[in-house]
Amino acid sequence: xxxxxxxxxxxxxxxxxxNIDNLLKLPKQWTWSGLEQLTSxxxxxxxxxxMPKEHVPDGVLYVKVKDMxxxxxxxxxxxxxxPKIAAAYARASLKRGDLLLAIRGTYGRVxxxxxxxxxxxxxxxxxxxxxxxxxDHRYVATHLRSEASQAFFRRVARGVAVKGVNIGxxxxxxxxxxxxAEQKEIVAEVERRLSVIEELEVAVDANLTRADRLRQAILxxxxxxxxxxxxxxx
Numbered sequence: 001x002x003x004x005x006x007x008x009x010x011x012x013x014x015x016x017x018x019n020i021d022n023l024l025k026l027p028k029q030w031t032w033s034g035l036e037q038l039t040s041x042x043x044x045x046x047x048x049x050x051m052p053k054e055h056v057p058d059g060v061l062y063v064k065v066k067d068m069x070x071x072x073x074x075x076x077x078x079x080x081x082x083p084k085i086a087a088a089y090a091r092a093s094l095k096r097g098d099l100l101l102a103i104r105g106t107y108g109r110v111x112x113x114x115x116x117x118x119x120x121x122x123x124x125x126x127x128x129x130x131x132x133x134x135x136d137h138r139y140v141a142t143h144l145r146s147e148a149s150q151a152f153f154r155r156v157a158r159g160v161a162v163k164g165v166n167i168g169x170x171x172x173x174x175x176x177x178x179x180x181a182e183q184k185e186i187v188a189e190v191e192r193r194l195s196v197i198e199e200l201e202v203a204v205d206a207n208l209t210r211a212d213r214l215r216q217a218i219l220x221x222x223x224x225x226x227x228x229x230x231x232x233x234x
Contacts, residue, residue, distance in 0.1 A: 001134055002041040012041065018174040024148075030178045035129070036171035038140060043130040045171055047103065048092035048122035052081040060086035061120040063094075065102040068109045068126075071145065073100070075116055086121050092128050094120045099129040099141050104164035108153045110144045112137070127170050139183035142190050143175050 006012040015036040023032060039045055052062055059080035067077050086093070094100075094113045102109035104125035113120075122128055131137035143149055156169040178186070 001132060002037070006041045008042055016172060018172045020174060023174055024176075026176055027178070029182075030176060033175045033177045034171060035140075035144075035173040035175055038131055038135050038175060038177070040130040040132065043095075043128075044091075045127055045129055045167060046092050047124045047127050047167060049081060049085060049089045050124050052079070052085060052123060055079045056082045059083060061117060062086070063100060063111075063117070063120065063122045063126060065105050065107075065109065065123070065125045068100060068102055068111045071109075071111055071141075073111045073114060073117065075114070078120075081121070089121055092122055094118065094122070094128065095130070097131075097137060099131060099137060099144070101127045101129060101144060101170065103127050103167070103170060104159075105162055107157060107163065107165050108144075108150050110141050112141060125164070127167060134180070135177070136180060136183040136187060138187045140175060142187055144173070148176070149173060 002015070003012050015034055017037070018032060018034040020032045026032065036045060049062060057080065059082050061078050062081050063073055063078065067074050094117050096113055096115045096118050098113040100111045100113060100122060102125060129140070131140050152173055153165050153169075157163040157165050177183075
């Protein structure tokens with residue numbers, strides 16, 4: 001599919017395959033694939049704007065690593081760069097459904113591009129991934145968030161003060177690829193279980209808030225000489 005859709009300059013270049021020597025043995029009908037093999041040959045894996053400069057109120061939205069929170073892009077925190085600067089990095093322009101991967105600083109964060117960011121851009125600390133339609137992009141996002149991918153990023157990260165993952169290593173990120181039907185089943189099951197965790201987190205937060213109020217009430221009554229007659233009510 002990548003070769004068939006190739007319309008760039010020069011001869012089509014086949015993506016390199018990842019090193020799978022030390023990777024787990026996969027179930028039948030699964031295979032190891034490099035991340036580049038699962039992405040567009042035209043909208044290649046790349047980073048974005050080097051220096052967005054000052055905020056331009058009516059400019060082009062762009063995403064920084066700190067804007068990627070909880071597997072999503074925090075639209076409220078985004079800034080805008082000038083159309084001229086964005087045009088200079090048009091190769092990194094965004095489309096709905098693209099995946100964003102943080103590659104510098106807090107590397108390893110993953111978020112999907114929402115409709116509001118159509119035509120936006122990214123900074124040099126983020127890589128854009130245009131996953132082929134033959135693969136469930138949500139599965140790829142889930143895999144990149146997994147410990148297997150995160151361990152790979154930690155292994156290849158370079159730098160002293162601020163560590164980062166090179167684009168070349170991003171392209172070679174190993175992805176355990178099952179059939180498309182299994183990809184969709186895995187995504188559905190992961191999302192179901194994560195929703196249960198989110199519900200538990202909400203309940204825990206509510207109980208912690210309640211416990212804090214009760215703690216303060218006890219202390220207040222204790223130092224007012226009313227603790228003996230104080231009864232906790234649900």
